[in-house]
Amino acid sequence: MNGTYELVIKPRSGWQPIDWKEVFLHRELLGFLAWRDVKIRYRQTLLGGLWAVLQPLIAMLIFTFVFNRMAGVKSDGPPYPLFAFAGLAPWTFFANAVSTSSNSLVTNQQLVSKIYFPRVFIPVGSIAALLVDLGFSLLLLFAMMLKYHWALTLHALMLPVYIVAAFLAATGLGLVFSALNVSYRDVKYAVPFLIQMGLFVTPVIYPIHYLPARIRPLLGLNPMTGVVLGFRSALLGSTPEWGLIETSLVVSVLLAIIGLLIFRRMERRFADII
Numbered sequence: 001m002n003g004t005y006e007l008v009i010k011p012r013s014g015w016q017p018i019d020w021k022e023v024f025l026h027r028e029l030l031g032f033l034a035w036r037d038v039k040i041r042y043r044q045t046l047l048g049g050l051w052a053v054l055q056p057l058i059a060m061l062i063f064t065f066v067f068n069r070m071a072g073v074k075s076d077g078p079p080y081p082l083f084a085f086a087g088l089a090p091w092t093f094f095a096n097a098v099s100t101s102s103n104s105l106v107t108n109q110q111l112v113s114k115i116y117f118p119r120v121f122i123p124v125g126s127i128a129a130l131l132v133d134l135g136f137s138l139l140l141l142f143a144m145m146l147k148y149h150w151a152l153t154l155h156a157l158m159l160p161v162y163i164v165a166a167f168l169a170a171t172g173l174g175l176v177f178s179a180l181n182v183s184y185r186d187v188k189y190a191v192p193f194l195i196q197m198g199l200f201v202t203p204v205i206y207p208i209h210y211l212p213a214r215i216r217p218l219l220g221l222n223p224m225t226g227v228v229l230g231f232r233s234a235l236l237g238s239t240p241e242w243g244l245i246e247t248s249l250v251v252s253v254l255l256a257i258i259g260l261l262i263f264r265r266m267e268r269r270f271a272d273i274i
Helices: 020-025 027-042 048-070 080-102 109-114 121-129 131-147 154-183 187-200 223-236 242-267
Strands: none
Touching (some): 020 027, 048 080, 080 121, 121 131, 121 154, 131 154, 131 223, 223 242
């Protein structure tokens, strides 16, 4: 029987692997969910796609005034506005992705409780939709680089690697928080606080050399440390901290795997308790 796929739904227990065949056969649904989230985000908005760049742009202006002008924090080479925005672009994507995906199952409870499909598509689709926002942020960053006469180098070829790493890190945390949020609704209050604190333990608004050398290796355990440093290296030509970047990339992959396993472990209860 060509073009058919027999699906048997049955109870399961324990840790479950991802059914990659099922994911592949429903891949168009993932694209639909991501595109739906994009349209919902910009529907009936005054500024449309500008909202994607206003958040990191306003944050960059505030950080430049407070930390650079008032506190005297310097960048590691490029003008501070470029330095700050190159860190804020991936961080804003990550923060919004984790926040949005953590609530995605609850906000789509009708789909979860009434229709069978790979549930992992809901949080992953909400994260994939935010790649559009990241694209707008990068366009603004390129425009800023033209203004400051800051040229791209061959290091820019590494940018897709760091985008994938940010996506994997956000996916791992988003899957865990979305699964926990189904059972414990106070997760939605904890996630914004954790994201807010994460900004200060990630070198977004300050260069890495401001930190004592003895604690710098620990920053590699933060997946966004490598992403932020990688963005600056790829786009601004900053000296790459390869040890931290490589550690963070490994942590991003591990987070994605752990997130998938935890999500699959808890998935069987979603429809009953959501």
